[in-house]
Amino acid sequence: MIFLCFFQTHNMTETSKDTPKSKETDKVIKQLSAKINKEPKNAGHFFKRAQQYSKKEDYEKCFNDAKHALDLDESLVDAAVLGGEAATKCGKFQGAHSIFSIGLKQNKKDENLIKGLKKLQRAIVDSYDTEDTTEQGYNAVDLCTQSPYPGDDQLLNLEKEILDRRHDIREVSRLPKKEIDPDLRQRAAQAAMAGHKSMIAGKFTDALESFTYAVDIETDNIILRRLRAEVFFINQDPVSAMKDLMHIQKPERTADAWKLGGKLLMEFKLPVLAEFWLRKASELAKGKDEETAICFQKVRAHRLYDPLTKDMPVTVDFTMYGKAVFAVKDIKAGDIVFSDAPIVTTPYIADDKKQVVKGCNHCGTSLMTARDYFQGKLDNMDATAKEVVENNWPVTKPVVCSECKLVTYCSNICKNTAWERHHELLCPSRSKATKKLYDIDQNKGWGTDVDGTWKELWSGHFSAYILAKIWANIAADVKLWMKQDGKDVPEMMHWAKAKAPFRKFIAFGVGSAANDMPYILKIMNDIFRDCGDGIKMDITEQELNGRYYQAACNLQIYSDPVTPYHKFYDNLSNFNPEDPKALSILKYLDDKIPSASFSGMFPLHACLNHSCMNNVEVSDGEVNGVPGVSVRAKTDIKEGEELTTTYIDTTMPRRLRRAWMYKSFNFWCQCPRCQFEGDDAYSCSNCKKRAGDTPFKGCGKCHRAWYCSSDCQKINWKEGHKLVCGVAHSKADYS
Ligand SMILES: [Zn+2]
Ligand SMILES: [Zn+2]
Ligand SMILES: [Zn+2]
Ligand SMILES: [Zn+2]
Ligand SMILES: [Zn+2]
Incomplete structure (x- = not known):
């Protein structure tokens, strides 16, 4: 299991010194670029250009070229050194770490690599020491909107009916002004004062008595009604509290009254109505009341996640730090708390690894063959061992897309589902743009730009297909909702419903992915301009950035926990240990199991927060026979405790962590x-x-x-x- 780390890159302001020397460098770069266009697979050209960029102190470009040179030829240790140092200099610490690691695989003792790693560690620590620790870049509450969901207006009426029928609560029209005897009014005022005093002193039974005395005299006094509602709420009588609030006419309700009503409606489990009241409170407080904002997001979190966690020992709640997962009963160390299936997934190839095993492009099932596992050893095996492999390695039946013949699935079911959900739009055979996207993905983000130069067009640490699959899924759902409603053109409501599943993922990041990758913006628009059936999608810069950061913040790497190798191994355990056949194969087994890695977005897993003392661990798992992730308790967890995972290596000292x-x-x-x-x-x-x-x-x-x-x-x-x-x-x- 690997965690993706996404670093904000420091924006390098390019220093273009117009010295003769720098002009010379520019000339060399131009020549090398021309060579690269002709031979885009030549690692040497990239390495040389990286050296030139380093001279120009353009460390970001230097790093990109060095990394690409290494992708093409792993043995270029010097490229690892150069790229790692450049990445360190421009603050891409994650990139530096990964490129140094590739180099170390070639030569563990390379002095320059070790020196580079030490410099990297110092740079990380230095950046920590100079960083202003009071600066909080991230405000969970501000990031969440309060806009209503589609269909909420109907639900609102439904909940009003429930409130009426179940609790006998409804809006009360203004009571006629009453003539009150001045003496009586005087006594009501005194009672109100006494009630207020008792309230402050925490004597809520006394307070209730006093306020009730006053309200009985001044039935139309809205201040008294609100104060008494507060006391009813504290005395755990939500029905009476809500009835008092309903006596206050809407235009006269203060932010406090709306907020209290929202909290009461949360207790009645009427989320849409609760959101309505809390939204009003937020508007009146001009968004400045944090408690209201958090209450609102609590309601929303339960609306979104309760259906998901129904049969699980956990619930998703919202705190000032954002969404969090809490135990609703005691959980024992070692227990699987929950498993989660991805809502979109794509193959993932780490920078420093070569993908040898194929997995189903739709569900992530491993399609590892005996050759993937044994590689060359398969040819030199003795006959008995070979026979054991032939008879016991499970047969996988990969199916390729009949249109493009490029994308592989585990079964016809996956092939057909993928076609409906995303591949019809994304199949490389569909258009120039879809083929281009496929090629860029195969080349780890590289391709030919509009001006004919070969460069990095996609610089995400994950496949651009994640974004494409999100949009394709939305288009597929719009189509479904539209047809279900018997409409020929999609309506707002259909779009909103189709986008709903992706609301669960927070997006946070600085900088514009669309600005950095104009080519990607262009081909995505080429792909989604016409999704068939009159469905058009406009991928704006904002849309691309939003989805990009959603993916960056939430992707999790995982792989099939039960591969054909595991099944093969299981079959071997049926042999008698003394059987020479069993013995013959043992010497060929290796504990390095190649895997087909995927990166996916998991709705529930994405709510887990980080702690350096995490109480759960995330591992490869499965949901209904399909690969996903499992969350297992690392320690005993008590009811009400937050579940935390870790995003980093927690054996590191605090400063580094x-x-x-x-x-x-x-x-x-x-x-x-x-x-x-x-x-x-x-x-x-x-x-x-x-x-x-x-x-x-x-x-x-x-x-x-x-x-x-x-x-x-x-x-x-x-x-x-x-x-x-x-x-x-x-x-x-x-x-
Ligand atoms: Zn599959
Ligand atoms: Zn295809
Ligand atoms: Zn910590
Ligand atoms: Zn200690
Ligand atoms: Zn001390």
């Missing part, structure tokens, strides 16, 4: 470990005092916290270090 998290996910981790561990021996992990020349003593057990005095150690231990000291950590493969 936080730097990685900030660089890749743009937030400062505030998990218990990050709070109760220290950075180094030169600052006290409790009182933050700086050490002089002699470092402070560290915690003898975990060596991850340092203290100026034993008092500080005791305080820190009590406050939380005891929770994090000596916990075993996950070493996620985060590269």
